[in-house]
Amino acid sequence: MNAPDNPTICILGCGGFIGSHLLGRLLSDSSCRVCGIDLTSAKIAGYLSHDRFEFVELNVHDTVAVREYVSRADIVISLVALCNPSLYTTIPLDVIDINFTRPLELVRMCAEMGKWLIHFSTSEVYGRTVSSFMPEESRGTVDESRYVLNEDTSPLVMGPIKAQRWCYASAKQLLERVMFAYAFEKDLEYTIVRPFNFIGPRMDFIPGVDGEGTPRVLACFMEALLKHKPIQLVDGGKNRRCFTYVDDAVDAVMAILNHAEAAKGRIFNVGNPENETTIAGLAETMIALYRELCPECEEVEVEQVSGRAFYGPGYEDSDRRVPDITKARERLGWEPCTALEPALRATMSHYIREYREACAYGKAG
Helix, strand or coil: CCCCCCCEEEEECCCCHHHHHHHHHHHHHCCCEEEEEECCCHHHHHHCCCCCEEEEECCCCCHHHHHHHHHHCCEEEECCCCCCHHHHCCCHHHHHHHHHHHHHHHHHHHHHHCCEEEEECCHHHHECCHHHHCCHHHHHHCCHHHHEECCCCCCCECCCCCCHHHHHHHHHHHHHHHHHHHHHHHCCEEEEEEECCEECCCCCCCECCCECCCCCHHHHHHHHHHCCCCEEEEHHHCCEEECEEHHHHHHHHHHHHHCHHHHCCEEEEECCHHHEEEHHHHHHHHHHHHHHHCCCCCCCCEEEECHHHHHCCCCCCCCCCEECCHHHHHHHCCCCCCCHHHHHHHHHHHHHHHHHHHHHHHHHC
16 A cells, blocks of 8 residues: 555444445455444344454544544545435434534544545535426436546535535535645545445335335435335436446545545545436336346336325425546546446345345235
8 A cells, every 4th residue: 555554543433335345455455453433233243253343332522532543543434314305304403413523533533633624525415416407398408528527626515505405415515615724724634435336235225124214325225125115316317427346446545545646635526427328218127137047036016106296395306417427547557347237236246135034924924
């Protein structure tokens, strides 16, 4: 690594989706020591006995307790977020608190101690797109290049205050601005990652099995497939997203660690522009793959639902979000390599292995 020799890395949120994959890579492909902090270790149980890993069962927002572990580390990686769209319109105060107020203390701590902070933000900070301000009949005339989002030049445009859907994006954006200000005034060493729809094994949950509420779109579709329920397309599924396989995302983090001087003080889009699809297209692909993986499955129904009915009042969406990854290519030598279909196949195969029996039991019960 282009950081201190055999550095100690403190990962906040090591037991989650991204954290579990990053932890595995760090322990297998580097000589660093890792201290991981989280409230659960279920997804990382296989690493608990590793001689270079220390797991600390702790609330990552307990600033006093976390301080001790940050002080021992050379690098801090923050993966903690409340990033479920169904929560943005239902518990916005918690969303703002967990995505801005609490991690603000970590930023201050890293600046004070001189730690390199690698912070996971979100592609949501880009907010609305240009076409959202145009009449429906004119949206097809927007220059395609305006949809490609650049870390340093694209505007970050949120919706009105009453559209609480933007509380997450606004909280994340403000924390980025605080980090930039701490670098300017207090010499904070930071790198910001803006993820574009990471997918892979161990992401999210299935309601009624290992979680409650409404997960993100891929898990929602998997729940419908596994429980033989209709797939619900919000507002026709016309919005587009670029889905990025988690192994490619972890490659990007490793590239950041291996190119420290090129990465510090920078923001990086981490996404796969080649994997863009409409949400309706995502549903079609997943249905086809599910029939292949589970040939005996029943006919899958698709139904339309409004954003207001699905998420509640205050919901808005971005119609399209394509990452410009030029900076990651040029400064880090990183390139995503997993196409959408194999990424979905691997993710869905995991869901089927882990949840099929439980979902079938729930149906029977």
